[in-house]
Amino acid sequence: MAADAVSRRARRFLAASAGYLVAWQAAALAGLPRRSCVVLAVYGFVLHAVFGKAYSLVPSYFDRTLATPAAPAIHLPLAALAAGCLAVEPLAGVPDWVGVAGAVLWAGGVAVFVGALAWTLRDNPTGRETGTGGPNAHRESVDRYANAFVPVALAYLLAGSYATLATRVGGPRPMALGAAPTAHLLAAGVAALLVFAVGFRLFPRFLVAAPPRALVAVVLPAGALGPGVLAWHFYGGAWFRVGAVLEAVAVIGFGAAYAALFARSERRRVGLYGPLAGGVCGLAGVGLGVHFAFAGVAGGLTAVHFRLNALGFLGLTIVGATYQFYPPTVGSFPGASDRTALASIGLVGAGLAAELSGAIAGSTGAVTAGRASALAGALLFASLIGGVFAER
Numbered sequence: 001m002a003a004d005a006v007s008r009r010a011r012r013f014l015a016a017s018a019g020y021l022v023a024w025q026a027a028a029l030a031g032l033p034r035r036s037c038v039v040l041a042v043y044g045f046v047l048h049a050v051f052g053k054a055y056s057l058v059p060s061y062f063d064r065t066l067a068t069p070a071a072p073a074i075h076l077p078l079a080a081l082a083a084g085c086l087a088v089e090p091l092a093g094v095p096d097w098v099g100v101a102g103a104v105l106w107a108g109g110v111a112v113f114v115g116a117l118a119w120t121l122r123d124n125p126t127g128r129e130t131g132t133g134g135p136n137a138h139r140e141s142v143d144r145y146a147n148a149f150v151p152v153a154l155a156y157l158l159a160g161s162y163a164t165l166a167t168r169v170g171g172p173r174p175m176a177l178g179a180a181p182t183a184h185l186l187a188a189g190v191a192a193l194l195v196f197a198v199g200f201r202l203f204p205r206f207l208v209a210a211p212p213r214a215l216v217a218v219v220l221p222a223g224a225l226g227p228g229v230l231a232w233h234f235y236g237g238a239w240f241r242v243g244a245v246l247e248a249v250a251v252i253g254f255g256a257a258y259a260a261l262f263a264r265s266e267r268r269r270v271g272l273y274g275p276l277a278g279g280v281c282g283l284a285g286v287g288l289g290v291h292f293a294f295a296g297v298a299g300g301l302t303a304v305h306f307r308l309n310a311l312g313f314l315g316l317t318i319v320g321a322t323y324q325f326y327p328p329t330v331g332s333f334p335g336a337s338d339r340t341a342l343a344s345i346g347l348v349g350a351g352l353a354a355e356l357s358g359a360i361a362g363s364t365g366a367v368t369a370g371r372a373s374a375l376a377g378a379l380l381f382a383s384l385i386g387g388v389f390a391e392r
Contacts, residue, residue, distance in 0.1 A: 003065070006055055009072035011389050013052025014322060016080050018382040020044030021315070023087075025375035029368070034303065035090040038183050041310045043106065044083040046191045049318045051079065051113055053325075054194065059120050061147060061201055063131035071116035078109035086164075103168040110161040114154055125151060142200060142216055149197040152224045156189030159231075181231040188247055189227030191314050196223045196254050199275075199317070203258060206272065206324055207265035215257040223250035235297070244293035248286035251313060255279025270338040270345075271327070274320015277349045281312020284356060304352075304359040304367075311374060312352050319345060319381055326388045333387040341384060347377030 024040035052072075059066045085102025088094050121127075127147020132140040163177035163185065177185070196219055204211055229243030258275050265272075285308030288301055328341045351373030358366025 005069050006066055006072060009076065010052040010056045011326075011392070012076055013048050013055070013072065013079075014326075015386060015389055016076065017045050017048035017052065017318070018378075018385050020048060020083060021378045022375070022382050024311075025371065025378045027087075028307070029371040029375055033090040035179055036087045038179070038306065039083060039087040039089075041306075042183050042187050042191075043079075043086055046187060046310060046314050046318070048079060048083070049322070050191050050194055051075065053198070053321075054113075054117070057198055057202070058117060058150060060131060061143070061198070062121050062124050062127045062150075063129040064120050064124060066116065067120040068116045071112050075109045075112040075116075078105045078112070082106035082109060100168045103165045107161050107165045110157060114158060117154065136205070139201075139204065139210075142204075142211070142213065145216065146197045146200045146220065149193060149220050149224050153190050153193040153197065156185050156193065156227060160185035160190065177231060178234075181234040184234070185227055185231045187310055187314065188223075188230065192247075192251065193220075193223045193227070195314065195317055196220055196250065199254065199258070202321070203261055203275065206269075207261045207267055209261045209264040211257045212260050215253045215260075219250050219253040219257065222246045222253065226250055241290075241293040244286075244290050248290050251282040251286045251309075255282050255313075269324065269327075270341045271320045271323030273342065274323065274345050275317045276320075277345055278313045278316035278320065281308045281316060281349070281352055285309035285313055300359050300362065304355050307355060307374075308352055311348065316345060316348060319348070322381075322385060326385060328384045328388060331384070331388045331391055333391070335380075336384065336387060340380060344377045344380035344384065347373050347380065349377075351375075351377060 082102045082105035089099035130143040163182045226246030233239035288305040351370040354370030
């Protein structure tokens with residue numbers, strides 16, 4: 001019963017994540033402040049998905065059962081309300097206390113999440129025990145290596161959440177973590193690193209193939225070091241360049257590893273195309289980031305850099321994995337099909353391509369069309385997942 005409750009509550013996190021994805025795309029199309037869009041993307045869409053699947057997957061990957069099954073039920077309202085408060089904070093006329101309340105609620109939710117996982121994993125903190133065996137015994141060394149980076153992601157979550165709180169209520173900060181460095185800590189340090197660590201366990205099983213071990217060996221440490229270097233030395237000369245290169249190595253290496261898995265596999269389920277498209281977007285996104293680090297920031301491209309990474313690399317990977325866990329074809333409602341799911345991936349990918357080309361060419365019409373396409377894809381995704389969850 002406890003496992004069923006955790007699974008049900010994890011689905012609620014994913015439902016909230018899908019809702020925030022739609023809200024983010026609508027806000028971007030409407031031209032809301034960039035800070036609001038970043039909050040909707042990172043705190044709302046990406047991290048709600050991360051929290052939901054982490055409650056389900058991380059304990060089992062460490063050969064444990066979640067010690068506090070009630071934690072997701074306590075965490076979700078705190079996180080969902082916090083993201084909403086932080087998203088409206090930059091809007092005109094919103095009082096300061098709303099942002100403070102959002103930061104306090106977010107910190108409380110993160111304390112519940114980290115506390116639940118830390119207590120669950122207290123006697124296996126590095127994941128040496130993996131629960132891997134039987135037909136997957138040959139994967140144990142990769143699984144153990146990947147597990148060791150999960151605590152690093154949790155440390156980044158604590159750092160980014162502390163910065164979110166300290167910025168609004170005061171308190172000592174070891175470094176000047178503004179909104180942009182904090183977003184990098186949470187998006188790259190938490191979400192992307194967990195995509196790498198969990199992905200190297202999850203996707204080989206989905207695809208029934210083995211990833212190139214050399215890429216696994218490189219991607220995880222690069223993905224663990226990159227966000228910290230970036231945040232500590234944001235726009236700070238040589239070290240900022242080092243951080244950008246490390247993050248690029250991690251994202252491109254993971255994309256290449258997934259492409260190799262895909263090529264080695266005979267499986268072609270619709271969800272498996274999401275991370276493949278996400279890898280292409282990630283290549284473009286970190287390519288822009290390296291360009292910013294070495295040639296200077298180009299104002300017109302910063303927004304598309306963020307969207308390529310958050311909506312493209314992270315977003316399409318999340319969408320694809322979600323379709324794997326909850327196939328639309330199990331639904332009996334209108335539009336519940338692989339074709340609709342593939343259309344949602346295609347609309348988001350095409351929208352990002354239009355945004356990138358529009359930003360390079362200086363065409364606001366292309367950027368607007370791209371964001372409209374991404375909104376349509378997000379609505380399709382949310383309707384499919386919402387329909388599947390409702391029928392369950």
